[in-house]
Amino acid sequence: MNQSSAPCLTQECGDCPIRHRAVCARCEPDELQLLDEIKYYRTYEAGSHIIWAGDRMDFVGSVVSGIATLTQTMEDGRTQMVGLLLPSDFVGRPGRDGAAYDVTATTDVVMCCFRKKPFEQLMVRTPHVAHRLLEMTLDELDAAREWMLLLGRKTAREKIASFLSIIARRDASLNLRAAKGALVFDLPLTREAMADYLGLTLETVSRQISALRKDGVIELEGKRHVIVPDFDRLLEEAGDDSDGGMLA
Amino acid sequence: MNQSSAPCLTQECGDCPIRHRAVCARCEPDELQLLDEIKYYRTYEAGSHIIWAGDRMDFVGSVVSGIATLTQTMEDGRTQMVGLLLPSDFVGRPGRDGAAYDVTATTDVVMCCFRKKPFEQLMVRTPHVAHRLLEMTLDELDAAREWMLLLGRKTAREKIASFLSIIARRDASLNLRAAKGALVFDLPLTREAMADYLGLTLETVSRQISALRKDGVIELEGKRHVIVPDFDRLLEEAGDDSDGGMLA
DNA sequence: GCACGTATTTGACGTAGATCAAGCAAGAAT
């Protein structure tokens, strides 16, 4: 995940990666101009909170580099991750005033933000953007529902395998790697954060990763660097009934 | 939940309840006219499938009466509910061709449908509708994320209490009941369907309902009719940290 | 090199909830 200062996440983009990734692939030049005018960058240190649940949120935007998480916490400290934000992912809820979840930078994060009010005004005028937002929200809803199946019905081993395949897939689409042969990627989260993602404890996460390694489903170099010799095997372990259109 | 043939879900509505509940509270008369032209009703028998995951879906619409569920099923039969559709709830994914989940009528269901193509064309012309759709999708996303906390981190007892409070809340807002005093409602699902909602087995659901009854948190008349003498007590049991704006 | 803090692994043990297996209640069919 060493995107560090990656200025560009796709071949075709200009200086701001989100222009088409997250917000608008089909905007007219004058619309892009408007977007540029209300755009600014912010950086957050690893471990810092970008927003607290309930805070007034005066921007929307997307992640340029680094990793952030959306989490919910109960009074007694139990926490569940409900969103994982990798580079190019969108943050914010047009039309909503407050943040619904804690947003935390788990690595150093660069965000590309738009002031919310003018962004919403732009939305009204440009159906492109409104349409794209709906599409993105539907994608997130689909992801949330897959996630619900994982949380509600999968075993610990299946959860880990699912997580690895999700990360591998996102990593591959992000980096346009050669899709043949072994998949190689770095885990973007600590064992504890993975546990919060999967509804497990960090010990169980660690044990299941060890088990998958022992069984030859994955190889590990260090703690974070993962090699998947056979992606189909991993998908089997995940209990997924489709290959998910890796190359779609 | 005996809405049976309820022609109207709010005080102000006309013959089609979804006009403002689900699609548009602020449409102009000519826009409503257009909606009327592409509108039709369908009924489904209890237990029948409205759509299978992967099927081409040529309509969007909303539930007029009855109860339907969205579910995902793994190859070995484990199933997880990912959506519960009560009267006034919207179904369908504008801009998507296929259904992503199985949609099943758990009681007799009446749906008010719009043909998808013309509905999407209407969306382009009427920002009201597009905006309302985004809002509804964001609501669903919020619900999904609450649900994820429930599935990932709550105990069986908390899951049941959460479910009861969700149903009580929805029922109250649907029926505009007196909010003071004991809450009274019917469970819209079998124990098995509740189990699929909560990521439990039906036996555990049954046991925990019995336990809540024994502890005086709820009373039962028959199997489905529930009385909640103290809603705050129920919310405590659910592990929720807010009252959720019952009367908001 | 050495002390210190954080991330991770591994082990021993306990428990919440699953599984397997009977019963029971109430409506529908004969």
Add this chain to the structure above:
DNA sequence: ATTCTTGCTTGATCTACGTCAAATACGTGC
């Protein structure tokens, strides 16, 4: 009336995962 069916409850076990605790690995600064 009596059998069936479907939904629900309850009991007896089993086990996957959580909990508690200790050891190891990997920096990072001195």
